[in-house]
Amino acid sequence: MTSAVSPVPGHDGHGDDSHPGRRPTGGYVACVRGAMSMAMHSADARHTRRLHPMPIRIMHWINAFAMIVMITSGWGIYDDDVIIRGFFFPEWARLGGWAAPSLLYHFAGMWLLAVNGLCYLIYGAVTGRFRDRLLPIRVSELVETVRDTLHLRISHEDLTTYNAVQKALYIVVIVAGVSQVVTGLAIWKPVQFSGLVSLLGGFQTARVLHFAGMAVIVGFLLVHVLLSLLVPRTLWAMLTGGPRLDRSRTP
Amino acid sequence: MRVAVGSRWIIVGVVLLACGGPAQAQSMLPGGMPPPPGMSLPQSAAMRFPQPVQVSALLHRDVLQPVPSQRVLGTVKSIVRNGSGTVEAVVEYGGFLGFGARPIAVPIDAMVLLGQDMEIVAYSPKQLNHFPTFSAVGTMPVPSDTIIRVGLAKPSH
Amino acid sequence: MRSPFRPDDLPEKAVLDDHRPLIRGLERRGLLRGGLSLGALAILTGCDVRQPEAVQSALLSISRFNDGVQAWLFDPNKLAPTYPASRVLKPPKFNAYYNINQVRPVNGATWRLELAGLIADRRPWTVEEIDALPQTTEIIKHICVEGWSYIGEWSGVRLSTFLRRVGADTRAKYVAFHTADDYPSSIDMASALHPQTILAVRYAGQTIADPFGYPLRLRMSVKLGYKNPKWITAIEVTNTYPGGYWESRGFSWFAGI
Numbered sequence: 001m002t003s004a005v006s007p008v009p010g011h012d013g014h015g016d017d018s019h020p021g022r023r024p025t026g027g028y029v030a031c032v033r034g035a036m037s038m039a040m041h042s043a044d045a046r047h048t049r050r051l052h053p054m055p056i057r058i059m060h061w062i063n064a065f066a067m068i069v070m071i072t073s074g075w076g077i078y079d080d081d082v083i084i085r086g087f088f089f090p091e092w093a094r095l096g097g098w099a100a101p102s103l104l105y106h107f108a109g110m111w112l113l114a115v116n117g118l119c120y121l122i123y124g125a126v127t128g129r130f131r132d133r134l135l136p137i138r139v140s141e142l143v144e145t146v147r148d149t150l151h152l153r154i155s156h157e158d159l160t161t162y163n164a165v166q167k168a169l170y171i172v173v174i175v176a177g178v179s180q181v182v183t184g185l186a187i188w189k190p191v192q193f194s195g196l197v198s199l200l201g202g203f204q205t206a207r208v209l210h211f212a213g214m215a216v217i218v219g220f221l222l223v224h225v226l227l228s229l230l231v232p233r234t235l236w237a238m239l240t241g242g243p244r245l246d247r248s249r250t251p
Numbered sequence: 252m253r254v255a256v257g258s259r260w261i262i263v264g265v266v267l268l269a270c271g272g273p274a275q276a277q278s279m280l281p282g283g284m285p286p287p288p289g290m291s292l293p294q295s296a297a298m299r300f301p302q303p304v305q306v307s308a309l310l311h312r313d314v315l316q317p318v319p320s321q322r323v324l325g326t327v328k329s330i331v332r333n334g335s336g337t338v339e340a341v342v343e344y345g346g347f348l349g350f351g352a353r354p355i356a357v358p359i360d361a362m363v364l365l366g367q368d369m370e371i372v373a374y375s376p377k378q379l380n381h382f383p384t385f386s387a388v389g390t391m392p393v394p395s396d397t398i399i400r401v402g403l404a405k406p407s408h
Numbered sequence: 409m410r411s412p413f414r415p416d417d418l419p420e421k422a423v424l425d426d427h428r429p430l431i432r433g434l435e436r437r438g439l440l441r442g443g444l445s446l447g448a449l450a451i452l453t454g455c456d457v458r459q460p461e462a463v464q465s466a467l468l469s470i471s472r473f474n475d476g477v478q479a480w481l482f483d484p485n486k487l488a489p490t491y492p493a494s495r496v497l498k499p500p501k502f503n504a505y506y507n508i509n510q511v512r513p514v515n516g517a518t519w520r521l522e523l524a525g526l527i528a529d530r531r532p533w534t535v536e537e538i539d540a541l542p543q544t545t546e547i548i549k550h551i552c553v554e555g556w557s558y559i560g561e562w563s564g565v566r567l568s569t570f571l572r573r574v575g576a577d578t579r580a581k582y583v584a585f586h587t588a589d590d591y592p593s594s595i596d597m598a599s600a601l602h603p604q605t606i607l608a609v610r611y612a613g614q615t616i617a618d619p620f621g622y623p624l625r626l627r628m629s630v631k632l633g634y635k636n637p638k639w640i641t642a643i644e645v646t647n648t649y650p651g652g653y654w655e656s657r658g659f660s661w662f663a664g665i
Contacts, residue, residue: 088320107660190665305498
């Protein structure tokens with residue numbers, strides 16, 4: 001399967017200066033600058049890019065850890081006053097034996113999630129990774145891929161191209177992650193951010209939205225982990241970088 | 252919030268933890284506090300600082316089990332006075348998603364106010380399952396603007 | 409004979425070793441009767457004894473950092489939303505660190521509000537004197553750290569008015585409260601001076617009832633429920649961090665909403 005993405009000038013691994021508009025300029029997080037130079041350097045050294053550059057791999061695994069902390073400590077907070085009556089997370093599933101430590105973990109983990117998440121979003125936008133990996137999505141492609149997956153045709157020969165279902169899932173989880181930060185801020189500071197709370201439909205509604213976002217992310221995790229175990233090369237790729245991309249491809 | 256004072260309550264708590272079994276579904280110190288053995292319902296209700304509440308404000312409230320999962324047992328359908336003059340709440344009890352519920356009469360002294368809801372604290376769901384289906388014969392509805400007194404409890408953890 | 413108080417499931421020896429000083433403290437107070445399960449130990453000591461000390465202390469440091477962030481986020485001029493009187497919950501929701509039958513009502517006739525610390529006029533106040541102060545009414549949302557909320561109506565003198573009236577040093581850092589139910593609490597001066605912060609004597613137009621803090625409770629629109637002590641017996645203005653009941657058990661001190 002060949003790439004459907006046309007080559008985009010500027011990031012072909014040679015540090016090409018012919019398109020200065022594509023060069024990152026100042027005013028963004030230091031981590032991205034470091035990540036960029038790391039990506040450039042390794043690209044220069046080998047004249048090729050890997051599917052998952054080192055910055056992506058680092059941010060992915062930090063994010064996995066932070067998300068587990070947020071979800072399981074969140075379950076501990078939820079149990080203190082359930083939103084769905086009758087639905088209660090068992091003690092072994094919660095991070096923190098009761099509400100106080102669960103809150104401590106949650107308000108510690110939020111910094112890791114937010115900073116790492118922000119770095120990832122900036123990196124993805126600035127390097128063009130989001131544009132190339134996740135867009136465009138065609139509905140016909142989506143339907144076909146869902147059908148294939150249900151028939152267990154999931155061989156996924158070319159790891160370097162995301163099929164339509166993958167693209168949709170990754171976009172959904174990124175949006176859900178951002179939504180969790182927004183709804184989280186609303187329920188953390190319902191007076192200081194009362195405008196935001198009004199927009200979301202009130203304090204109790206914001207709580208429900210925060211819970212729903214968690215459910216979406218947990219759903220994604222189950223599918224994501226299951227598929228990566230069914231196609232172990234994908235897991236290996238996120239540990240070691242995966243296949244090299246064509247020279248004409250962008251990161 | 253947890254209880255952390257009074258050695259009497261610590262011993263009670265340890266005993267409850269040691270008991271385990273089906274009671275494990277209940278919290279260690281349920282907000283409901285079933286009445287101590289040998290105490291009458293009105294006596295136990297009097298210990299819960301009963302507060303004035305208008306009957307109309309009780310209708311349609313969720314009735315919860317006093318456990319951390321806050322399982323919904325039913326909803327308040329009406330408030331009546333039975334043949335002996337005791338005030339009872341007619342609770343649309345049990346069932347699933349609106350099917351199979353039946354009305355039962357629960358003495359108001361067996362219940363508490365919990366914010367915008369109520370809890371049944373003197374009877375377990377097992378006991379409530381054996382309550383007879385409510386029949387209005389011999390009962391009088393309490394007018395909705397009547398103020399009655401109902402005890403309180405803290406949230407269950 | 410095996411003690412009936414001894415639970416089947418004792419904590420691992422490693423956990424007990426790790427928390428020996430804590431357990432010795434409990435033993436000194438004669439509170440242990442034949443062993444504790446992990447659940448009871450966690451509740452009694454208020455800390456999650458399955459986590460090693462280093463993790464606990466890191467989490468508490470981050471919590472203190474968060475308190476600083478919260479103080480920076482706090483806008484002293486921002487008012488919390490208010491609501492129509494028709495939405496007020498009557499009676500309000502009860503909560504405490506003990507059960508309802510352990511509420512100890514205060515005798516209004518003999519009660520005095522004591523004043524201490526950086527206050528010029530430290531004469532005590534009676535119920536009548538407090539009730540006679542100019543009152544303001546707030547219909548605001550009470551939000552509990554547990555997650556539930558309700559709309560309530562409280563009336564009483566503004567704390568800022570009261571503090572200025574008694575010559576309190578409003579440049580001090582903390583206002584601390586002592587209560588009849590052994591529930592120490594304290595807040596930052598900026599929140600104490602917030603226009604919606606009152607010393608409440610009435611709920612929904614009636615004198616506050618016994619379970620809800622008679623004769624005097626704090627009511628703020630800008631902090632979580634547990635920061636609003638009931639049955640206040642003393643107010644102290646100080647620059648020494650006073651802490652609080654739930655803060656000693658791991659909850660945030662600033663607890664701003």
